[in-house]
Amino acid sequence: MxxxxxxxxxxxxxxxxxxxxxxxxxxxxxxxxxxxxxxxxxxxxxxxxxxxxxxxxxxxxxxxxxxxxxxxxxxxxxxRINEENSAKKLAVAVMPGIRLAQVCADFYTGQEGKMQFSMLQGCMEDILGFMHKHVAEIGFVYVSEHQLSALNQTLEHKRLEFVPMKETRMALIVGKNHPLFGADSVDEAELKNLRYIQYAEDYFSLIHHLGHLNDSVRRFSKMDDIVTTNSDAMLYHMVADGALCHLGCELLIRHFHEKVLHTIPLTAEEDGIIYFGYVKRVRDTISRISAELIEYVNQNI
CATH class of the missing domain: 1.10.10.10 (Winged helix-like DNA-binding domain superfamily/Winged helix DNA-binding domain)
Incomplete structure (x- = not known):
């Protein structure tokens, strides 16, 4: 036969x-x-x-x-075994962030030769699950300084560790058709009357830990009809159209489509710092291709 x-x-x-x-x-x-x-x-x-x-x-x-x-x-x-062995492999998990997804895509297109590339997106709990189950080698995340201690405790239990790369702050992102497009600052009174689209939340969502905004934003009357999504594309288009705003990490949106999106930093001290970095398994040595991606992200975010 x-x-x-x-x-x-x-x-x-x-x-x-x-x-x-x-x-x-x-x-x-x-x-x-x-x-x-x-x-x-x-x-x-x-x-x-x-x-x-x-x-x-x-x-x-x-x-x-x-x-x-x-x-x-x-x-x-x-x-296909021989073909797979000859190709570079990279599995990465990322929290939502329009700029981050673009940087990862640029890294892939800049690679020479064959490469098996997998990028999974989700909230913090999803990322830690991907890492713990060895679905991804590294996971790019951002976390409020107010939540860093709780995150480290969770990571220790899963034998993971967080490596900070950069510090940033919260920001309001608006589209070109929004009245605040081009503004340098926004006060609390204006924030209360805006409509928002946010990423699907978990315990580590930034909107839960906005310092003085945490008390105020949660009382905003229009937060009851907030739009939530885990899609970068949906968030981008709804903000770009000018109907909705987004409270997010300044670092991951700044300089991205500046003619379409505008970033307004929220600089109050009580808002605290947002740490951006990556999660890795404690006992694993990061592969060469993952190290190259980390360096590329660090240079281009």
Whole structure:
């Protein structure tokens, strides 16, 4: 029995005729028919019923089809092992941030040779889950200084560690059609009357820890109809249209589409610092490609 015989049988069953199978396999109809007949003779089974309009799979053929499909799939996976070993691999998890996603994409496009690149996005709890389960090698996150101690306790339990890279602050992001576009500052009275779109929240969400805004923003009457999303694209378009604003990390939006989005820093001391950095597993050595990404992000964020 040869893999070619199984392939020709499976494709013939899928396409419903030897003629259509021959087109898919770039060969001739008689060759397909002869190859499938050789398989039937070897198995002593009737796999296909030849009819005027094509072929029909028999009961025995359906059983062989299921097994043959698995064999062909596994054969293909085995054939890819060498290719996978020769390609660079990078799995990274990131918290939402329009600029961060763009920087990671730029890093990938700048790589030479083959590279298997996976980027997962989620809230802090998602990122820690990806890291703990070895789904990602590193995870880029941001956290308020008010929550850093709680984060470190969580990381210790999961045998992870946070490596700070940069410090930043909270900011209000508005679109070009918004009345505050171009403003240098915004006062609390104005913040109370704005409508917001925020990333889906968890315990470490920045909006939970805004210092003096934490007491004020939560009382804003219009916060009841706040839009939440885990999509960078949705947040970008709704802010860019000017209908909604976003309270987020200044570092991850600053200088991104400045003609469309405008960043207004919230500089009150009680707001505190936001730390941006990456999470890694304590016992693991970071791969060369991950180290290159970390350096690239550090230079371009």
């Amino acid at each position: 040869e893999l070619k015989q199984l392939q020709y049988f499976v494709v013939s069953a899928d396409m419903g005729s030897f003629q259509n199978a021959a087109k898919m396999l770039y060969t001739t109809q008689p060759h397909v028919s002869k190859t499938v007949k050789a398989l039937e003779d070897e198995l002593h089974l009737k796999l296909l019923v030849r009819e005027s309009r094509g072929v029909r799979v028999t009961a025995e053929g359906k059983k062989v089809y299921d097994y043959a499909s698995v064999i062909l799939k596994n054969s293909d996976m085995i054939g």
